[in-house]
Amino acid sequence: MERDWNLFLAPYEQAVSELKIKLRGIRKQYREQSEHVPIEFVTGRVKPVESILAKAQLRHIPLDRLEEEMSDIAGLRIMCQFVEDIHQVVQILKNRRDIKVIQERDYISNNKASGYRSYHLVIEYPVELVGGEKIILAEIQIRTLAMNFWATIEHSLNYKYKGEFPQEMGERLQRAAEAAYLLDEEMSKIREEIQEAQKLFSHGRGSERDNYFQKNSGDQS
Ligand code: 0O2
Ligand code: 0O2
Numbered sequence: 001m002e003r004d005w006n007l008f009l010a011p012y013e014q015a016v017s018e019l020k021i022k023l024r025g026i027r028k029q030y031r032e033q034s035e036h037v038p039i040e041f042v043t044g045r046v047k048p049v050e051s052i053l054a055k056a057q058l059r060h061i062p063l064d065r066l067e068e069e070m071s072d073i074a075g076l077r078i079m080c081q082f083v084e085d086i087h088q089v090v091q092i093l094k095n096r097r098d099i100k101v102i103q104e105r106d107y108i109s110n111n112k113a114s115g116y117r118s119y120h121l122v123i124e125y126p127v128e129l130v131g132g133e134k135i136i137l138a139e140i141q142i143r144t145l146a147m148n149f150w151a152t153i154e155h156s157l158n159y160k161y162k163g164e165f166p167q168e169m170g171e172r173l174q175r176a177a178e179a180a181y182l183l184d185e186e187m188s189k190i191r192e193e194i195q196e197a198q199k200l201f202s203h204g205r206g207s208e209r210d211n212y213f214q215k216n217s218g219d220q221s
Contacts, residue, residue: 003063005049011127011134012074016044019076019125019138026092034202036195038085038092040145044076067136071103071122074138079148082191083108083184086119086142093121093140100124102137108147115177116151118143146180146187 020042027039047055052066052073061069080086086108094101103122111117119142126133143151154173157165165173187194 008066009046009049009073011129011136012046012138014127014129015074015125015136015138016046016076018127019074019140020044022098023076023078031202034199036198038080038088040079040081042076042078044074047073047075071137072139074125074136076138076140077148078140078142080142080144081194082188083144084188084191086144089142090119090121093123098125111177111181114154115174116154117147117177117181118151144184144187146183150177150180 023039023042027037027042030037030039047070052070055061055070056063056066059069066073078089080089090104093099101121101123103120105120105122107116107118107120121140121142123138123140124135125138126135150173153176157169157173161169
C-alpha cells in the first residue's frame with residue numbers, strides 16, 4: 001500500500017516547529033539576562049520525501065523501519081559564535097527534561113575526511129498527538145558560524161558534483177576547512193574581549209556603555 005507521507009511526516013513537522021520555538025527561547029532568555037548568548041541562530045527542517053527515499057536506499061533501510069533507523073527526518077541546527085558555546089549548548093540540551101540525548105557524534109574533535117566539523121546529537125522527543133504521545137527521533141547539529149559557512153558551501157557543491165569532487169576542488173575545500181578551523185581558533189583566543197564588547201553594546205546596557213565612553217574619551221588627545 002502507498003504510504004501517506006503527510007500523515008507520516010506530521011509528527012516530525014510538529015517536533016521541528018516546537019523545537020525551533022524552544023531553542024530560540026533559550027537564546028531569548030540569555031539575551032534578556034544580559035549574559036553572553038551561546039546561540040546565534042536556529043534553523044530547522046523536515047527532510048524532504050525524496051531525500052528520505054534516497055537515503056533509505058543508500059543505507060539499506062526498509063521503509064517500515066524509518067522511524068527507528070533514520071534519525072534525521074526531523075533536523076535542527078544551532079549556530080554559535082564560538083566553539084566553547086557549542087559545549088555549553090550541548091550541556092543545556094542534556095539538562096532539559098523534554099529532550100533525551102541518545103547519541104552524540106563529535107565531528108569537532110574528530111572531523112570527517114571531507115573536512116566537515118559539527119557536533120551532532122540524536123534525541124528522543126515526545127510529541128503530543130490527538131491519539132496520544134509519540135516519541136520520535138530528531139537530530140540536532142551544533143556548529144560555529146565558520147563551520148556552517150564551510151558546510152553550506154560544501155553541501156551545495158556536493159549536489160553539483162554528487163560527492164565526486166575534481167581533485168583541485170577537493171583540495172580547495174580541504175584548505176577552506178583548515179581556514180575555517182583557524183578562524184574559530186583565532187576567535188576563541190579573543191573571545192573574552194569580544195564578549196565584553198558585545199555586553200557593552202547589548203540591549204538595555206546603555207548606562208554602562210555611556211560610562212565606558214566617558215571613561216575612555218580622555219584617551220583621544
Ligand atoms: P530573525 O532573528 O528575526 O532573523 P521560521 O522557522 O518560520 O521562523 P523559517 O522561514 O523556517 O523561519 O526559516 P529557517 O530556515 O528555519 O530559519 C531562518 C532563521 O535563521 C531566520 O531567523 C534567519 O534570520 C536566520 N538565519 C539564517 N541564516 C542566518 C545567518 O547566516 N546569520 C544569522 N544571524 N541568522 C541567519 P528568523 O526566525 O527569521 O529570526
Ligand atoms: P541533509 O539533510 O542533506 O543535510 P546516519 O545515517 O545518520 O546514522 P550519517 O548520515 O553519517 O549517519 O550521520 P552524520 O554523519 O552524523 O550526519 C549526517 C548529516 O551531517 C548530513 O545529513 C549532513 O547534514 C551533515 N554532514 C555530514 N557529513 C557532511 C559533510 O561532509 N559535508 C556536509 N556539508 N555535511 C555533512 P544528510 O544525510 O546529508 O542530509
